[in-house]
Amino acid sequence: MKRSPLQAGFTLGFIGGGQLARMSALQAFRFGMNIAVYATSHGTEPVEMMTPRVFRGGLNDASRLRDFAAACDVVTLENEFVDSAVLRSVQEQTGTPIYPSPESFRLIENKLIEKQTFEAAGIPVAAYRQITTPSDLDAFGSEHGWPYVLKSAKGGYDGYGNATVRDSESAVQAWSKLGGSDGRAVLAEAFVPFTMELAVMVARNATGTVVYPCVESIQQGHICKEIIAPARVPESLRVQVQELAVAAVEAIDGVGLFGFEFFLTHDNRILLNESAPRPHNSGHYTIEACVTSQFENHIRAVTGLPLGSAAMRVPAAVMVNVLGSVNGPAQAVGAADILATRDAHLHIYGKSGSRTGRKMAHLTVLGADAGETLEQARKLEQTIQI
Amino acid sequence: MKRSPLQAGFTLGFIGGGQLARMSALQAFRFGMNIAVYATSHGTEPVEMMTPRVFRGGLNDASRLRDFAAACDVVTLENEFVDSAVLRSVQEQTGTPIYPSPESFRLIENKLIEKQTFEAAGIPVAAYRQITTPSDLDAFGSEHGWPYVLKSAKGGYDGYGNATVRDSESAVQAWSKLGGSDGRAVLAEAFVPFTMELAVMVARNATGTVVYPCVESIQQGHICKEIIAPARVPESLRVQVQELAVAAVEAIDGVGLFGFEFFLTHDNRILLNESAPRPHNSGHYTIEACVTSQFENHIRAVTGLPLGSAAMRVPAAVMVNVLGSVNGPAQAVGAADILATRDAHLHIYGKSGSRTGRKMAHLTVLGADAGETLEQARKLEQTIQI
Numbered sequence: 074m075k076r077s078p079l080q081a082g083f084t085l086g087f088i089g090g091g092q093l094a095r096m097s098a099l100q101a102f103r104f105g106m107n108i109a110v111y112a113t114s115h116g117t118e119p120v121e122m123m124t125p126r127v128f129r130g131g132l133n134d135a136s137r138l139r140d141f142a143a144a145c146d147v148v149t150l151e152n153e154f155v156d157s158a159v160l161r162s163v164q165e166q167t168g169t170p171i172y173p174s175p176e177s178f179r180l181i182e183n184k185l186i187e188k189q190t191f192e193a194a195g196i197p198v199a200a201y202r203q204i205t206t207p208s209d210l211d212a213f214g215s216e217h218g219w220p221y222v223l224k225s226a227k228g229g230y231d232g233y234g235n236a237t238v239r240d241s242e243s244a245v246q247a248w249s250k251l252g253g254s255d256g257r258a259v260l261a262e263a264f265v266p267f268t269m270e271l272a273v274m275v276a277r278n279a280t281g282t283v284v285y286p287c288v289e290s291i292q293q294g295h296i297c298k299e300i301i302a303p304a305r306v307p308e309s310l311r312v313q314v315q316e317l318a319v320a321a322v323e324a325i326d327g328v329g330l331f332g333f334e335f336f337l338t339h340d341n342r343i344l345l346n347e348s349a350p351r352p353h354n355s356g357h358y359t360i361e362a363c364v365t366s367q368f369e370n371h372i373r374a375v376t377g378l379p380l381g382s383a384a385m386r387v388p389a390a391v392m393v394n395v396l397g398s399v400n401g402p403a404q405a406v407g408a409a410d411i412l413a414t415r416d417a418h419l420h421i422y423g424k425s426g427s428r429t430g431r432k433m434a435h436l437t438v439l440g441a442d443a444g445e446t447l448e449q450a451r452k453l454e455q456t457i458q459i
Numbered sequence: 460m461k462r463s464p465l466q467a468g469f470t471l472g473f474i475g476g477g478q479l480a481r482m483s484a485l486q487a488f489r490f491g492m493n494i495a496v497y498a499t500s501h502g503t504e505p506v507e508m509m510t511p512r513v514f515r516g517g518l519n520d521a522s523r524l525r526d527f528a529a530a531c532d533v534v535t536l537e538n539e540f541v542d543s544a545v546l547r548s549v550q551e552q553t554g555t556p557i558y559p560s561p562e563s564f565r566l567i568e569n570k571l572i573e574k575q576t577f578e579a580a581g582i583p584v585a586a587y588r589q590i591t592t593p594s595d596l597d598a599f600g601s602e603h604g605w606p607y608v609l610k611s612a613k614g615g616y617d618g619y620g621n622a623t624v625r626d627s628e629s630a631v632q633a634w635s636k637l638g639g640s641d642g643r644a645v646l647a648e649a650f651v652p653f654t655m656e657l658a659v660m661v662a663r664n665a666t667g668t669v670v671y672p673c674v675e676s677i678q679q680g681h682i683c684k685e686i687i688a689p690a691r692v693p694e695s696l697r698v699q700v701q702e703l704a705v706a707a708v709e710a711i712d713g714v715g716l717f718g719f720e721f722f723l724t725h726d727n728r729i730l731l732n733e734s735a736p737r738p739h740n741s742g743h744y745t746i747e748a749c750v751t752s753q754f755e756n757h758i759r760a761v762t763g764l765p766l767g768s769a770a771m772r773v774p775a776a777v778m779v780n781v782l783g784s785v786n787g788p789a790q791a792v793g794a795a796d797i798l799a800t801r802d803a804h805l806h807i808y809g810k811s812g813s814r815t816g817r818k819m820a821h822l823t824v825l826g827a828d829a830g831e832t833l834e835q836a837r838k839l840e841q842t843i844q845i
Contacts, residue, residue, distance in 0.1 A: 079791035081811045099485050105791070105807030105820070107508045122493045125511045364801055379798040386772075405465035405491070412765040415750055421491030425467045434491070 078376035086145030090118030092422035119423035172375040194324035200263035217263035226258035267336035272355035273318035276370035287311035330371035362390035397431035464762035472531030476504030478808035505809035580710035603649035612644035653722035658741035659704035662756035673697035716757035748776035783813035
């Protein structure tokens with residue numbers, strides 16, 4: 074790093090300017106840092122309004138990314154869509170460190186390599202197999218049962234790039250749609266009957282490792298809708314999930330902030346489902362509920378500062394995503410009840426346009442009891458539309 | 460307002476871009492708002508790095524201020540240095556509301572009118588008198604005793620524009636230095652032997668009034684050095700101070716966030732000392748210690764949103780200012796101990812240059828007991844230099 078992180082002028086660059094970068098940027102500002110953003114869409118990313126230093130370019134435009142990195146002291150990412158080879162060349166040619174490292178990205182950008190890496194570290198994952206020919210589709214179904222899930226090895230998120238297939242015919246169709254017949258890497262994954270989805274955030278750098286509580290994730294249509302912290306499972310199980318998350322970060326030698334999603338199966342096994350090399354929706358509750366938020370530890374981790382405590386300051390917290398309910402210019406309507414509720418905290422992401430199902434805002438409610446807090450959060454979420 | 464506050468594109472303008480605007484801006488961002496800044500110095504104000512929308516001009520340059528206000532949905536201020544008549548004309552000519560209102564500013568920008576206003580509302584203030592001739596100086600000394608304090612009626616802050624005078628000779632000298640002999644309004648104020656300085660923040664708009672805890676302020680060389688929340692005085696006294704602060708906001712029909720500083724005299728009277736129509740150093744502790752921070756309620760108040768609870772979430776909090784210890788480029792050294800302490804929270808303001816005694820950062824420590832927390836905060840403050 075050209076400057077030390079708490080030196081005037083230190084600039085943290087974000088590749089991607091959505092809500093994850095926005096909430097991280099708020100913490101960078103708190104430490105006196107400047108920020109820069111590399112935006113891949115045009116004039117619509119929230120962080121563009123938070124800095125005079127906006128760079129634009131394609132996700133894998135190495136030349137533009139180099140210009141961007143050269144203007145920063147450290148670069149981090151709010152998504153996993155830039156190719157790790159591009160990241161490596163940008164880092165080498167500019168001398169600006171990128172965290173998480175290009176090598177960590179290489180290990181998780183491809184779901185096949187990711188699963189192999191985690192498996193090798195002793196972390197249980199669902200049965201999987203690379204599908205290279207249509208006959209692999211039937212073979213997987215015969216061995217692991219129907220239905221199962223097909224996934225693009227690269228580039229999927231929030232259910233995009235995934236398909237549940239029920240038989241030979243739908244499998245071939247989905248495989249083609251995911252680009253398998255055009256040579257894109259596609260993965261089959263056994264369907265896991267689960268009773269609960271769990272998630273854990275981990276921050277790690279040379280100063281140490283900090284693990285956040287194990288939380289419960291409630292999804293709707295493959296999108297995270299609600300988070301309950303801590304998860305309503307025995308403490309021993311929560312600890313076990315935290316240990317697996319730490320092992321997963323170590324397996325990729327991660328420096329930065331990482332989110333891990335797990336299935337709790339019907340027979341009480343824990344399987345690692347997804348990993349994210351960045352702040353994660355399942356960690357938004359930490360802003361108010363934990364001593365140090367995921368965003369603050371993200372900044373600390375990638376700039377080499379000592380990490381802060383991830384302990385909860387309250388017995389329970391519930392986060393509810395506010396998804397877009399209209400297509401058009403964004404405007405929050407009906408926020409008054411939330412703003413007037415003592416332990417409710419509203420975060421709006423500053424996106425210019427709303428779209429049905431788009432993540433526009435979230436709401437965190439703190440409380441003494443998970444069940445009551447969940448009930449209150451759900452009621453409040455019904456009062457707001459964006 | 461052209462847009463509603465939670466509508467995409469809503470822009471909140473700050474006149475002044477220092478740490479108060481910076482910490483307020485972080486809350487505006489949290490609600491999805493954009494910000495713009497009117498900077499009066501050149502390229503050195505922290506908020507300039509937080510938005511692409513930077514306007515520059517003199518403090519009373521009505522034409523530049525109009526351009527600025529026209530680009531905003533609401534304008535607020537982080538200092539009280541713009542003339543209220545200028546604010547009024549800018550508001551009238553652009554149609555952009557300014558909060559606190561120009562009329563509230565008129566009532567407090569001149570310490571003479573301010574004292575008259577608060578006195579008329581039944582709020583006790585120290586004995587004072589406008590000094591128009593050198594003979595007034597002696598008369599005041601004879602009536603209220605020496606030493607006493609001379610103050611510029613307009614433009615003072617953090618002890619600038621104040622002088623303690625001990626006798627006739629020093630009084631005439633100080634009066635001249637403050638511009639009294641050139642016709643500037645100067646005020647004499649009786650010296651108040653006090654045992655403690657107390658402060659209270661109040662947020663107010665059409666939706667209601669919220670009053671923060673009464674805190675204890677420890678000054679060094681006329682600059683706030685430490686804040687202890689709540690103040691170590693009986694609760695009945697704290698409530699009394701809060702009531703006076705609310706009465707003071709009502710006396711100026713204030714919309715926005717206001718800070719009030721009080722003296723607790725040797726004979727247990729409470730006198731209003733200073734008022735600030737903006738977030739205040741004595742309210743920084745609220746970021747971590749209260750349900751809703753002063754900065755969040757500042758944003759809510761000036762944009763017409765419902766106000767949030769000002770209740771403390773912890774039994775005690777101590778804020779310590781980190782003042783510049785060198786003259787030169789700013790760099791925080793030795794922050795590791797603070798960052799590694801669970802209940803310590805560091806805020807660095809992003810100023811490019813440090814200067815001996817300049818407010819560069821602050822540290823808030825949360826705890827169970829005021830005395831222990833103060834001790835811990837003081838120890839931690841010794842570990843950092845900027």
